[in-house]
Amino acid sequence: MNTFQLLQNIAKHIQLSETEQASVAEAFNSSTLKKKQMLVQEGSVHHFTSFVVSGCLRLYAIDKNGYEHILQFAPTGWWMGDIRSLLTGEPGALNIDALEDSVIMTIEKSVLDKLYQSIPALERFFRLLAENSLATYQHRLIDNLSLAAADRYKNFCKRYPTLIEQLPQKQIAAYIGVTPEFMSKMLAHKQQKNK
Amino acid sequence: MNTFQLLQNIAKHIQLSETEQASVAEAFNSSTLKKKQMLVQEGSVHHFTSFVVSGCLRLYAIDKNGYEHILQFAPTGWWMGDIRSLLTGEPGALNIDALEDSVIMTIEKSVLDKLYQSIPALERFFRLLAENSLATYQHRLIDNLSLAAADRYKNFCKRYPTLIEQLPQKQIAAYIGVTPEFMSKMLAHKQQKNK
DNA sequence: TTGTTTTCTTAACCTAGATTATTGGAACAC
């Protein structure tokens, strides 16, 4: 079952008894997404969190000119959700869709809130998840404030070596914050240099 | 005592009994910072978190050219720490100092970890704190990816109206991601427009 | 297989914002 990877992921940070594991597993629902299929659309209230069993999702905003800006990718073994909407209960400004055919495990906010009561350790798990994510966003923000595009690309390669292979460069451009055209130019220059 | 504001801040998200409140209050130490005084310096391991009772702190990175990039301000009633260093136990890349004479309440990581055991609700408090902070960073990152400097400034004004008055514009420039020179030019243009 | 959509590349031109330099005020220290 898909719950195996989920429980294994949780076990990285906290230890659960057999019965606790069972009730966690029970609280999630498995579902599949076709490539390009939307999971969350901006303007709607987001009331669940997802764990990616296989495939790859993306979280992104669309600006007034129609350009997409990617906040994060979620390949296998990552968590994904629009936290703001989840916290406030208000309609979100973010979109989530699948970059590949994907399998995810989803838990409703209401169910998770109940689970927090019976399994306090879970609260710790999601605290650590949020804190780690926060540190990552801080780091990325600094990169965006202080580095040129070429260096941001280099950092991306270092940090997510598998994603470079996996994703079209257009998507990576939308992540590091340049146009696909400039990205292409940048890579061409790089190759020339390496010769 | 200074613990009053601290406990009040915590009470926004969770409810603690009298005895719990007492042991929380006991776990923190009060200290003061003079304007410009460093609290945390990059390269050193960061092993505590602080609550700002009065004054204002800033969290920032210094790039290879010596420019400062501000991740966040922490005026009265905010929390401040270098989460990455706190989580990993490794030396941090960030600095924290005081923009004004400040009073803070500080708790050691080791003390907090023990406190989590005896008061699980605290774990929830810091989960919510991290999640809210995460949402804020996401929003800011989108702003940086999709908006021009003038719009980022406008958003800053809307979001932190008191800080605009309180801080020299040089600091705000280092937050929204422009040079002080460009910031000055931008504001001059704005005034002209409004005439 | 062929049409269709998506992705990537290249190139000419353009602009937001950086860089460098200079000046005048505030604020602060002594």
Place this chain on the structure above:
DNA sequence: GTGTTCCAATAATCTAGGTTAAGAAAACAA
């Protein structure tokens, strides 16, 4: 007071990256 440090304003010049456009190459669908 006066020297000193910090802060803001202005202007000239420069560049990283955006914009527009058009074609080549994959990827996909029927």
